[in-house]
Amino acid sequence: MRIFLLILHCLLLAGCFTTRLEAPQGNNKVRIMAENERATFHKEYKDWYLLSGLLPIWRTDIAELITKERLTEVRVQTEDRVSDGVITLLTEELLLGLYPQSIVIEGNTVSPGSIIIEDTTKQLSQPQHRRPVNQQHTTASAMTGSPSAGIPIAAPLP
Amino acid sequence: MQILVRFHVILFCALFITGCGTLYMNAAPDSDVKLLSRNAPAAVKVEKHIWFKWWGGQPLHPEEVHAATIIKETGLKEARITMKNTFVDGLYSIIPGIFGFPRRTLIVEGNREVAPAAQVRQKP
Numbered sequence: 462m463r464i465f466l467l468i469l470h471c472l473l474l475a476g477c478f479t480t481r482l483e484a485p486q487g488n489n490k491v492r493i494m495a496e497n498e499r500a501t502f503h504k505e506y507k508d509w510y511l512l513s514g515l516l517p518i519w520r521t522d523i524a525e526l527i528t529k530e531r532l533t534e535v536r537v538q539t540e541d542r543v544s545d546g547v548i549t550l551l552t553e554e555l556l557l558g559l560y561p562q563s564i565v566i567e568g569n570t571v572s573p574g575s576i577i578i579e580d581t582t583k584q585l586s587q588p589q590h591r592r593p594v595n596q597q598h599t600t601a602s603a604m605t606g607s608p609s610a611g612i613p614i615a616a617p618l619p
Numbered sequence: 620m621q622i623l624v625r626f627h628v629i630l631f632c633a634l635f636i637t638g639c640g641t642l643y644m645n646a647a648p649d650s651d652v653k654l655l656s657r658n659a660p661a662a663v664k665v666e667k668h669i670w671f672k673w674w675g676g677q678p679l680h681p682e683e684v685h686a687a688t689i690i691k692e693t694g695l696k697e698a699r700i701t702m703k704n705t706f707v708d709g710l711y712s713i714i715p716g717i718f719g720f721p722r723r724t725l726i727v728e729g730n731r732e733v734a735p736a737a738q739v740r741q742k743p
Contacts, residue, residue: 477706482644483699484654491654493646493698495687514704524656535654537644539702541675546639 477514478562482537485524494536500567502530510560521564535568639675640723642684644700647691653733655699661728665689668708674719689727698729 484491494500509519527535540563552559646652655661667689670679678684686700703724711722 477709478704480644480702481657481699482654482701484656484659486656486658488656489653489659489697493644493652493654493690493700495648495650496643496645496685497648527654536646537700538641539644540641541639541704543639 478508478510478517478560480508480521480537480539480562480564481523482535483524485528488528490533491527492534494534494568496536498534498536500534500536500569502532502566502568502570504566506564506566508562508564510558510562512558514560521566523564523566526566527568530568531570532568533570535566538565538567539563540565640669640671640678640684640721641675642669642686642702642723642725644686644702646698647687650687650690652690652695652729653697655697655729657699659697659699660730661699662730663693663695664726664728665693667725667727668711669723669725670715671721671723672719675721679720683725686725686727689725690729693727693729694731695727695729696731696733698727701726701728 482493506521507519508517508521510517523535523537526532542563545561545563548559548561667683669683671677672679682688686698689695690698703726705724708722708724715722
């Protein structure tokens with residue numbers, strides 16, 4: 462009986478959690494990046510769960526983040542760190558079962574020029590420095606990591 | 620007093636069972652894999668259980684912690700990736716976890732061809 466209770470307790474302490482990498486609804490242009498590609502966007506988040514993962518109290522919505530940050534390329538890393546384990550250990554003593562999980566989101570954002578490409582009706586009303594640029598410039602901007610590298614000095618009008 | 624000691628022993632074990640471990644949700648180098656949304660249909664689903672050693676310090680098979688491996692093997696052109704620590708993972712981790720072998724689950728869903736609807740949307 463004691464062993465059964467011990468196993469049951471350990472099982473509860475092991476916890477359950479989920480991290481999803483998916484695109485926002487209606488956006489099928491986001492590309493999944495490779496490990497060796499350079500990323501200009503880098504942020505770390507923590508997901509929090511209560512009661513062995515049964516109750517998510519804070520979960521990072523990656524799809525929402527992609528929309529918010531205008532990411533066109535993304536990759537994610539989920540990390541269970543020793544510090545997360547220590548937090549779990551300490552909160553178990555208070556019978557809370559708080560489970561943190563670290564998530565690293567990396568990607569590349571849309572350069573100002575490529576935003577205009579998506580909506581041609583707005584092109585003419587844009588100021589001169591936001592003239593449309595071709596996709597090569599956008600990619601070059603993302604690869605170099607310089608926000609200004611994608612904006613051509615003299616882009617042709619459509 | 621004895622109960623308190625036992626309680627702390629269990630908690631200490633829990634720290635080991637929980638374990639560490641890093642999973643990478645990425646694609647293979649020089650590939651163009653698009654990200655699928657949650658409700659988009661996926662023809663392929665691969666579920667892989669990843670084992671770690673040294674309490675999550677190192678994966679048993681380093682290539683398995685990358686979703687890129689599954690994407691490359693299955694030849695997916697669009698995919699969505701899920702990392703899970705399921706109830707079953709917890710169950711499996713009870714005994715091996717104490718000895719430093721926690722388990723995680725990596726799920727990759729996707730299509731080998733870009734959906735026609737998506738192709739139309741991509742046109743300017």
